[in-house]
Amino acid sequence: MSSAGLKCPGCGSSNIVDDDLYSQAQLVCVDCGSVVSEGALANDPVGGSVVSYSRTTAVTKKPCMNLIKGLQHLKALCRTLRVHDEILDLSQTFYNRAYQHETFIRVSLQKKEILAGCCVLVSCRLLNWPITMGTISCLLDADPMVVGAIYQEMVKILNIEAPIVNVTDVMEAHSQEYKISSLHVPEEFAENSKDLTKRAVALVELAADSWIVTGRKPIPIMMASVFLAWQxxxxxxxxxxxSLEKFCQLAKVNKNKSALKRITEIKEVLCKLGKEIPWVREAVTPDNVVRQVEDILMNRYALLRRALRTHEVTLLAECQAGCEDSQISELVDQSLKTSSVKECEPNAERAEHPGDGDGNPCTMSGPHSDTGTQESQDPAQNWGKRVLFAPPCVIHAKKRRVEQPELRDVTGYEEISDSEIDSYIRTPQEARDFALTQKMLYLSENEKS
Known part of the structure; x- marks a missing residue:
């Protein structure tokens, strides 16, 4: 066989020689050892094309065990949430992409499990399947802060623009977690899921209108709304x-501690609106306001406007009463000042000679001689307490620390002003002694001069 013009298909080398070690003549590449031609077998249909050794031993790369376990965990989450197949396929695609990235390839198994939950979460949001991050955190038994951090990191790496889900959008999915249908609880406690969701959504919208939702986690607000809707x-x-704890045991859900506070806040708003209902004669309190919830929600906007108008009228009346009281107090202060001036005028001569008699009470300065009132020193009142509805961070504002002046060591050589000296005088005898001392110092200085 001739080797002129032949090249090795494996390495491209033209260094082809005859191999005489076998009984059949064939051409072999010197560089890589591939068989270039085998004579009559080269054109045989069974033999096919020339294949190098490395290609004949190559196998399909299998996914690692952690990736397989992560995909299985992801499928279990999807089955628990009862999502459709499109969300499952999209979640698997995101997980495969994120798992191969260098950021998540060498991390702990816990972080990889949370990554699977984050892929399900972003897929649900992209395909309009409302679900909260708190639900994923509960299913994964992980810290919501850690889940949020991994979610933000994954969205940034995969360049996904996930929509922001409103709390009212997830109420339907959240309400289905409560097992309070006629199949699970007695008839007197059973409630239709659609009616429960509709009433709970209306309560959440009312909470949003009154600033209760602002800056709050959604799970406690939704649980409080479902509980009040059920009642x-x-x-x-x-x-x-x-109680909320007994209701959660009946509905087979885990109680949220913050939901009790949200129930109290929603009841306060309901009471403010319930007092404006014209046909309600009894006093509306947090204990009986649940009976008025249906009427309040049906006339929510009208009651809100009426409650705000009533609050403004009340504030205006208090302001006018406060102005009248201030005018009366100013007249009293002026009358007291004029009377005190008249009392001090006859003692003007005695004040010029303090050693001749008792000290003038008008010139004596005591610890309470400052005319400023305590109200002028108090900080400004929180404006959130003056309005009917305000954000929680305003109503319960944190007190800021007052910067204290630096304390200096007293050496005894500090200068003392005359006003400060006068503040130490307490009795007429001290006043006379102080005047006599000043007179003696003045005479001694004149003698020296």
């Missing part, structure tokens, strides 16, 4: 006696 749909004695 208000059939406000009988049995339901009204139920």
């Amino acid at each position: 208000s749909l059939n406000p009988n004695k049995q339901r009204l006696k139920f």
Whole structure:
């Protein structure tokens, strides 16, 4: 066989020689050892094209065990949330992309499990399947702060523009977690899921209008709304006696500690609106306001306007009363000042000679001689307490620390002003002694001069 013009298909070398070690003549590449031609077998249909040794031993790369376990964990989350197949496929795509990235390739197994949950979360949001980060954190039994950090990192790495989900959008999915249908609880406690969701969404919208939702986590607000919705749909004695903890045990959900505070805040708003209902004659309190929830939600906007108008009228009346009281107090202060001036005028001569008699009470300065009132020294009142509805961070504002002046060591050589000396005088005898001392110092200085 001739080797002129032949090249090795494996390495491209033209260094082809005859191999005489075998009984059949063939051409072999000197550089890589590939068989270039095998004579009659080269054109045989069974033999096919020339394949190098490295290509004949190559196998398909299998995914690692951690990737397989992560995908299995992801499928389990999707089955728990009962999402459709499109969300499952998109979640797997995101997980495969994120897992191969250098940021998540060498991390702990816990972080990889949270990554699977974040892929499900972003897929649900992209395909309009409302779900909260708190639900994913609960299913993963992980810290919501850690889940949020990994979610933000994953979205940035994969360049995903995930929409922001409103709390009212996830109420339907959240309400389905409560097992309070007729199949799970007795008939007097059972409630239709659609009616419960509709009433809870209305309560959440009312909470949003009154600033309760601002800056708050969604899970406690949704739990408080579902609880109040369940009570208000059939406000009988049995339901009204139920506490949040007992309701969560009945509905087979985990109680959220912050939900109790949100219930109290929503009830306060309901009371403010319930007092404006014209046909309600009894006093509306947090204990009986649940019975008025249906009427309040049906006339929510009208009651809000009426409550704000009533609050403004009340503030205006208080302001006018305060102005009248201030005018009366100013007249009293002026009369007291004029009377005190008249009392001090006959003692003017005695004040010029303090050693001749008792000290003038008008010139004596005591510890309470400052005319400034305590109100002028108090800080400004929180404006959130003057309005009917305000954000929680304004109503319960944190007190700022007052910067204290630096304390200096007293050496005894500090200068003392005359006003400060006068503040130490307490009795007429001290006044006379001080005047006599000043007179003696003045005479001694004149003698020396």
